[in-house]
Amino acid sequence: xxxxxxxxxxxxxxxxxxxxxxxxxxxxxxxxxxxxxxxxxxxxxxxxxxxxxxxxxxxxxxxxxxxxxxxxxxxxxxxxxxxxxxxxxxxxxxxxxxxxxxxxxxxxxxxxxx
Amino acid sequence: xxxxxxxxxxxxxxxxxxxxxxxxxxxxxxxxxxxxxxxxxxxxxxxxxxxxxxxxxxxxxxxxxxxxxxxxxxxxxxxxxxxxxxxxxxxxxxxxxxxxxxxxxxxxxxxxxx
DNA sequence: TTGTCATTAAACCGAAAGGTTGACTAATTT
DNA sequence: AAATTAGTCAACCTTTCGGTTTAATGACAA
Numbered sequence: 001x002x003x004x005x006x007x008x009x010x011x012x013x014x015x016x017x018x019x020x021x022x023x024x025x026x027x028x029x030x031x032x033x034x035x036x037x038x039x040x041x042x043x044x045x046x047x048x049x050x051x052x053x054x055x056x057x058x059x060x061x062x063x064x065x066x067x068x069x070x071x072x073x074x075x076x077x078x079x080x081x082x083x084x085x086x087x088x089x090x091x092x093x094x095x096x097x098x099x100x101x102x103x104x105x106x107x108x109x110x111x112x113x114x
Numbered sequence: 115x116x117x118x119x120x121x122x123x124x125x126x127x128x129x130x131x132x133x134x135x136x137x138x139x140x141x142x143x144x145x146x147x148x149x150x151x152x153x154x155x156x157x158x159x160x161x162x163x164x165x166x167x168x169x170x171x172x173x174x175x176x177x178x179x180x181x182x183x184x185x186x187x188x189x190x191x192x193x194x195x196x197x198x199x200x201x202x203x204x205x206x207x208x209x210x211x212x213x214x215x216x217x218x219x220x221x222x223x224x225x226x227x228x
Numbered sequence: 229t230t231g232t233c234a235t236t237a238a239a240c241c242g243a244a245a246g247g248t249t250g251a252c253t254a255a256t257t258t
Numbered sequence: 259a260a261a262t263t264a265g266t267c268a269a270c271c272t273t274t275c276g277g278t279t280t281a282a283t284g285a286c287a288a
Binding site: 012013017022025029083089090093 | 134205
């Protein structure tokens with residue numbers, strides 16, 4: 001098994017709620033491209049810096065992002081493993097769903113065959 | 115590709131926020147075992163029926179659950195495909211994360227080798 | 229037909245969320 | 259040293275959330 005399987009203690013509550021906001025999801029998307037300061041992260045949004053900073057705080061609380069200080073700025077990056085709890089939960093139940101959908105696909109395919 | 119790849123128009127917002135509540139996640143877990151009426155769904159929780167009904171409403175709005183009426187009761191079941199949008203989003207970015215973690219695992223393993 | 233059962237609708241409540249402003253700290257520039 | 263820049267903190271405001279109660283609807287049972 002993988003080493004990191006041990007390590008998630010993220011609460012699904014915090015993670016899902018953090019993801020339930022479009023601003024924060026876009027921030028994560030940005031951060032998947034590159035590390036960014038809070039200021040850079042805030043720029044695309046019509047929002048004060050303080051507002052954006054609060055969003056970063058929520059992502060950090062949820063364990064999705066880390067902020068480290070570099071001079072007077074804070075550079076944010078994705079925290080590896082942060083999404084694991086959420087991924088596992090979703091995977092588990094979407095497996096159930098897609099199994100049914102695959103069965104449907106199968107039925108349709110067989111329908112097309114005859 | 116699969117037939118159902120076309121079909122999700124669920125807003126990630128609604129889905130993630132629906133999942134951001136432990137009561138609602140437990141309801142989904144229950145429903146993955148069997149179809150249940152609103153009353154049955156409500157029972158495990160210390161909550162009025164009306165409260166539980168509202169939760170079901172949120173899950174329905176998010177496209178995760180369907181309610182069909184049977185006599186005077188409403189029987190709830192998981193709506194296939196409801197989790198796909200969320201799954202894809204999470205998968206996409208947790209892939210990024212796990213890639214880094216796998217690299218880390220790899221590095222550790224090679225470390226152990228020499 | 230009268231009553232009871234399952235559920236929803238509506239009005240309301242306190243707490244949390246998303247946002248703002250303004251004051252503050254700390255690093256940088258001039 | 260003074261002024262500017264990056265960011266946070268605290269207080270505040272409005273909207274949404276999670277929950278309740280009470281009333282209404284619609285099926286079923288007596």
